[in-house]
Every structure is written in C-alpha cells, then in structure tokens.
Amino acid sequence: MEITIRDGGPDDIPAILGMLDSCVEWLVAQGRTGQWGTKPLSQSTKTVESVGRYMAEGSVYMAEVDGVPAATLTLTDAPGAYLAHLAPAGEPERYIHWLASDRRFKGHGLGGALLDHAAEETRRAGVSLLRVDCYAGDDGKLVRYYESNGFTRVESFTVGENHW
Template identity: 80%
Template sequence: MQITIRKGGPDDVPAILGMLDSCVEWLVGQGRTEQWGTTPLSENHKTVESVVRSVDEGVTYIAEADGVPAATLTVTDAPGAYLAHLPPPGEPERYIHWLASDRRFKGHGAGSALLAHAAEETRRSGVSLLRVDCYAGADGKLVRYYEGNGFARAETYTAGNGWPGQVLARRL
C-alpha cells in the first residue's frame, strides 16, 4: 500500500470527521470510551467547529493510502484555547491538532508518515519545536505512540471534566 501526503482544506472536513468517527467506533469496540466517548464526533457541534477552525487557521495534511484518505492532522502556530492555562514554550512552535486515521488503515503507517511530514515541514519553516497533546488515561498507549514517533513528554494537564491529558514535544 502506497502512502502519499497532500495538503487538505475545507473540502476535506467531511472526510476528517469521518476519520474521527472511525476512531470513536474503534475505541468503543475496544471498550475505551474515556477518550472520546461513545457518540460520533461529527454529531458534536463543538467538535465540528473545532475541526473547521483548525482547518481554516492551520495547514491540514491528508495521508492517502492508494489514493483513499486514510489519516489527517492539522498544524497551527499554537495549541487550542483549552491549554491556555499552561505556560507558553517561550519560542515559536508548531502545534498538531486532530491527528486521526480511518481505522480501516490501522497499522499501515499513515499516522506516523503524517507526523514525520509535519516535523519536516516545521523544520523547513525554521521552527524547531513541534508539540501535540493527547489523552493520557487508560493504558497510556496513545502517549507511547507519540513517544515512538520522536516526541517526549512535556506537561501533564487535566481538562475540566477530569480528562487526563499529556503535552508532548519534539525538537527538530
């Protein structure tokens, strides 16, 4: 299976929401409902607004597997407002939002290819810090996934509803 990466845009929002819904369905099937709940994210008005805002404000990349959208992420200049309580890094950064993959393509490397692409594009732009945050509860698999892709734990946080989060950073 060949993975190619292209820039995305507003026309990709339905596909991005489909990937997020695929992740929720997969997580529910694993009994892992703490991260994103049980309802498709495309049915959550705030999530849809957040995805649209990220696509509008940042640069979205779509990884395609043999021409089919398989994974996505968006890179902006800052984390989401929900992390405003954390100290800023004190230097320019790029921040990854909404990394998700269609679970039909799990294990084909589309997510890792996107992370490597985001790192290279960040480095190429002259910025040496790439950060991301994720769910840090349950068995910690997601945090370890990012660590396996070159990120290191930076700050932990708890969202207002008790949701455990982890900010990770990658020096480029």
C-alpha cells in the first residue's frame, strides 16, 4: 500500500463530501451521533458551503492509497467563525479543518500522515502554532486521537447545536 499526499482542489469536493458521509455512517454505527448527527453531511447546505469556504481560504490536502482518494484535511490561517468568541492566539497560527477519511481505509494511518503533513507545512511557513478544535463529547475518543498525534488540550468550549 502506497500513501501519497497531494494538493486538493474544487474537483475533490465530491470525494471530500463522500469521506464525511462515510465518517457519519461509521459514527452512527457506533452509537456516536453527537459529533455530526445521523444524516449524510453531503445533504447539509452548511457543510457543503463550509468545505468550499475553507478550501478557498486555505490549503486542502488529499491522502491517496494506491491512487484512490482516501482521506482529507484542510489547513487555514484561522479557526472557524463559530470560535470568534474565544481569545485570539496572540501569534500566527494554522488551523486544521475537516480531517476525515473514507472509513474503508480506517487503520492505514492516513489521519496521522495528514496531520504530520499539516505540521510540516505549518513549520515550512514559519508558523509554530498548529491548532485543531474537535468534538469532546460521547466517549472522548476524538480528543484522545488528537492527543496521540501530538496535540495538547488547551481549552474546552461549547458550540451551539447545528453549527455545521
């Protein structure tokens, strides 16, 4: 199995939405519906707009397994608008959005490879702070996932329902 990471673009939006839908299906099967609900995210106008907006504002990366798009991550210079109430970082930062994979590729290390790529791109840009916000509810597995990939929990916050 060969993992390659390439720049993404507008032509990748259908694949990205498919990955998000795959994640929702996987989460629902585990009874973990608090993060993204129970309906395919591709059916949400807000989600489709968010994917396009972050793509326009930042850099999209696609991880491929043997040439098949399998995971994605978007990197921007700022957190989502829903975090505007939080204090700014006070230094230049990069922010991760929409890390997702086609769950058929679960366990292949694609998320970690994309996070490593985002960290390298952030360093290459001369920025030392790479941030991500994530859902901390249900069983807390997502927080532990990011911590296992080198992130440190800094602050907890609550976002109103249906911000996607």
